[in-house]
Amino acid sequence: MNLAEIFPAGTAWVDSQISRPRTLQAPTEVLAAHRERFEFTLFDDVNETVQKDWLVKDFLGADEFTLFVAKPGTAKSVLLLDIGAHIAAGMEWHGRNVKQGLVVFFAAERKRTTERRVAAWRKKHGLYGIPFVVAGGELDMTAGLMDAKALGAAVKRLEERLGQKCVLIIVDTVTGTFGGGDQNASRDMQRYIASVDELHRATGAHVAAIHHSGWEGDRGKGAIDLDGAIDSSFGIEVGGTGSAKAFVLKCTGANDMDEGVITGFKLESVSLGKDAEGDETTAPVVVPAKVTPNDGSNLKGSTEKALDSLRAVLAEDGRTPPAGSPGFHEGVVAANRTAWRNRFYADTLANEPKIGDATLRQRFSRAVSELTEKKRIATVGEWFWVCDA
Numbered sequence: 001m002n003l004a005e006i007f008p009a010g011t012a013w014v015d016s017q018i019s020r021p022r023t024l025q026a027p028t029e030v031l032a033a034h035r036e037r038f039e040f041t042l043f044d045d046v047n048e049t050v051q052k053d054w055l056v057k058d059f060l061g062a063d064e065f066t067l068f069v070a071k072p073g074t075a076k077s078v079l080l081l082d083i084g085a086h087i088a089a090g091m092e093w094h095g096r097n098v099k100q101g102l103v104v105f106f107a108a109e110r111k112r113t114t115e116r117r118v119a120a121w122r123k124k125h126g127l128y129g130i131p132f133v134v135a136g137g138e139l140d141m142t143a144g145l146m147d148a149k150a151l152g153a154a155v156k157r158l159e160e161r162l163g164q165k166c167v168l169i170i171v172d173t174v175t176g177t178f179g180g181g182d183q184n185a186s187r188d189m190q191r192y193i194a195s196v197d198e199l200h201r202a203t204g205a206h207v208a209a210i211h212h213s214g215w216e217g218d219r220g221k222g223a224i225d226l227d228g229a230i231d232s233s234f235g236i237e238v239g240g241t242g243s244a245k246a247f248v249l250k251c252t253g254a255n256d257m258d259e260g261v262i263t264g265f266k267l268e269s270v271s272l273g274k275d276a277e278g279d280e281t282t283a284p285v286v287v288p289a290k291v292t293p294n295d296g297s298n299l300k301g302s303t304e305k306a307l308d309s310l311r312a313v314l315a316e317d318g319r320t321p322p323a324g325s326p327g328f329h330e331g332v333v334a335a336n337r338t339a340w341r342n343r344f345y346a347d348t349l350a351n352e353p354k355i356g357d358a359t360l361r362q363r364f365s366r367a368v369s370e371l372t373e374k375k376r377i378a379t380v381g382e383w384f385w386v387c388d389a
Contacts, residue, residue, distance in 0.1 A: 052256065053099070054097075054099065055087065055098065055099050055167055055168060055206050056083065056087065056093055056096050056097075056098050056099075057096040057097045057098070058096060058257065059093075059096055059251075059257075059262055060083075060168075060206060060208070060232075061206070061231060061232070061256075061257075062099060062167065062206055063200065063204055063205070063206055064206050064207075064231040064232065065196055065200070065206075065207050065208075065209070065229065065230050065231055066206070066207075066208045066209070066230055066231060066232045066233065066234065067174075067208075067209050067211055067220060067226065067227075067230045067232075067233045067234070068080060068208060068209070068210050068211065068233075068234045068235075068236075069211045069212070069213045069220040069233060069234070069235055069252075070212075070213055070235050070236040071212070071213050072212065073238070074236040074237075074238050074247065075236065075238075075247055075265075075267055075284070075286070076210050076236060077109075077110075077114065077117075077172050077173075077210060078117060078267065078284050078285070078286055079236070079247075079249065079265070079286055080105070080170050080172065080208060080210055081105060081114065081117055081118065081121065081170075082121065082285065082286035083208075084103040084105055084132060084168055084170055085103070085118070085121050085125075085130065085132050086098055087099070087100065087101065087103050087167060087168055088100070088101070088102065088103040088130040088131050088132035089125070089127055089130045089132075091125075094262075094263040094265075094288050099167055100167075101131070101164055101165050101166060101167030101168070102131040102132075102133070102155075102158060102159060102162055102164035102165060102166040102167065102168075103131065103132045103133070103166070103167065103168045103169075103170070104133050104135055104155055104158065104166060104168070104169045104170070104205075105132070105133070105134050105135065105170045105172065106135045106136075106139060106151070106169065106170065106171050106172060106177070107134055107135065107136055107172050108136075108139055108171070108172060108173060108176030108177045109172060109173055109175075109176040111134060111136035113283075114134050114172070115134055116272060116281070116283040117283045117284065117285070118132070118134060119272055119283065120270035120272060120282070120283035120284065120285050121270075121285050123270055123272070124268070124270050124285045131162045131164040133158060135151075135154075139151060139171075139176075139177045140177070140178075140179030140180070141177045141178065141179065141191070141192045141195035141196070142178055142179045142180070142181030142188050142191040142192050142195070143179050143180070143181075143191075144191070145194065145195055145198045147195065148194075148195035148196070148198035148199050148202070149198060149202065151169075151199065151202075152198065152199055152201075152202025152203050153202070155169065155202070155203050155205070156202070156203065165204075166203050166204075166205045167205055167206060168205055168206045168208065169199060169203065169205045169206070169207050169208070170208050170209075170210070171207065171208070171209040171210065172210045173209070173210045173211060173212060174192070174209050174210070174211040174212075174220065174222075174226075175211070175212055175221070177192075178192060183221055183222030183223065184221075184222055184223055185223060186223045186225050188223075189222055189223035189225040189226050190225055192226070193225065193226065193229040196209070196229070211226075213235075220233075227253070230253075231254070231255050231256075232251060232253065232254040232255065232257065233251070233252045233253040233254070234249060234250065234251055234252060234262065235249075235250050235252045236248065236249055236250070237250065239291075245266065245267070246264060246265070246266050246289055246291040247264065247265050247266065247267075247291070248261060248263075248264050248291050249261070249262040249263050249264070249265070250262060263288065264288070264289045264290055264291025265286045265287060265288055265289050265291070266286075266287055266289040266291075267284040267285070267286065267287070268284065268285050268286075268287045269282045269283075269284055270282060270283055270284070270285050302348075302363040302364075302366065302367050303366070303367045303370045303371060305344065305347060305348065305367075306340075306344050306363075306364060306367035306368070306371065307367075307371060307376060307377070307386070308347070309340060309343045309344040309347050310335060310340050310343075310344075310377065310384060310386060311386060312343055312347075313335040313339050313340050313343045314333050314334070314335050314385065314386065317335065317339060318333035318334060318335055318385075319333065319334055319335070319336075319383075320332065320333055320334075321334065321383070325380075326380070327380035328380055328383075329378075329385075332385050333385060334380075334383040334384060334385040335383070335384055335385070336382050336383055336384075337382045337383075337384065338382070340384060341364055344360075344363075344364050344367075345360050345364070348360060348363070368384075375387055
């Protein structure tokens with residue numbers, strides 16, 4: 001039964017109800033939220049006096065996402081703890097002003113080790129009562145936003161408890177907080193990035209993530225999506241051994257700051273007492289040091305191996321171009337790219353028989369680029385020679 005059967009034909013109200021389509025009306029608060037979803041700033045309304053807000057002057061921007069990537073054993077976690085403790089204490093870090101506030105260090109790996117390092121830093125600097133918190137527990141940043149929301153809420157409770165605004169959250173490490181996701185899968189890396197964005201929205205804090213690099217190369221492991229999501233990336237070079245061991249922190253990529261050396265540092269061992277068997281317990285702290293960065297004269301990994309392979313080819317099958325050949329130095333001995341590449345592949349496979357073809361190609365291409373950039377080799381077309389030969 002419809003309205004026309006109940007009411008006489010021609011009734012105005014019936015006619016209006018039959019002819020007018022019925023639609024669902026969203027609540028007023030939903031419509032308001034929808035209208036506020038996007039923010040627009042007209043061209044002429046952009047503030048010309050806006051300046052970048054720094055957490056650490058000319059190093060870490062406030063409310064950004066940065067990545068600290070380096071190989072194992074390069075003091076990444078110790079360095080980030082030192083940076084965070086200086087910020088929490090309101091102390092200059094390596095001569096740079098800081099924005100003081102609450103710092104949360106999420107130690108997904110080795111929380112007790114992190115706490116020993118905090119104790120060593122506290123003893124070294126003689127400071128107590130600063131708003132620096134070591135957090136632990138399971139944090140899965142790829143299984144939706146639930147864990148990021150939970151951490152954000154916990155940070156807000158810490159702010160209320162300590163009376164300090166959180167300005168920095170250190171995540172140690174990306175791998176330790178990746179849950180069951182696949183770091184090489186773009187889909188899972190995008191989920192990780194979404195969780196970092198949620199932490200930003202919840203706290204407004206800078207998020208600094210510590211990430212492992214592979215033994216070859218300086219970029220973080222996993223899908224390249226992470227590289228595109230960060231504001232700045234930093235790497236650590238290490239040289240020397242024993243008491244002469246020193247580190248150089250470098251900016252390796254940034255949206256709006258200069259790349260290059262940030263600072264040099266060494267590690268100092270601080271005694272924390274003796275264990276039950278009478279052995280001394282120590283933990284490292286960062287101390288500033290004037291360190292000369294690697295100028296490219298020392299090469300590592302595949303780049304050095306590629307240079308050795310080129311030298312071997314030059315010694316066994318090098319060619320001297322005819323006199324007057326354009327671009328070649330007089331008397332230079334050169335090798336073609338194919339011979340060099342084949343020798344590098346053979347040398348690498350002798351040590352790593354299970355390595356894949358794609359990895360071999362990537363290593364060789366990267367080595368050629370680095371050696372050329374550092375002017376260790378020269379080239380004309382497909383012919384190469386060593387500059388210091």
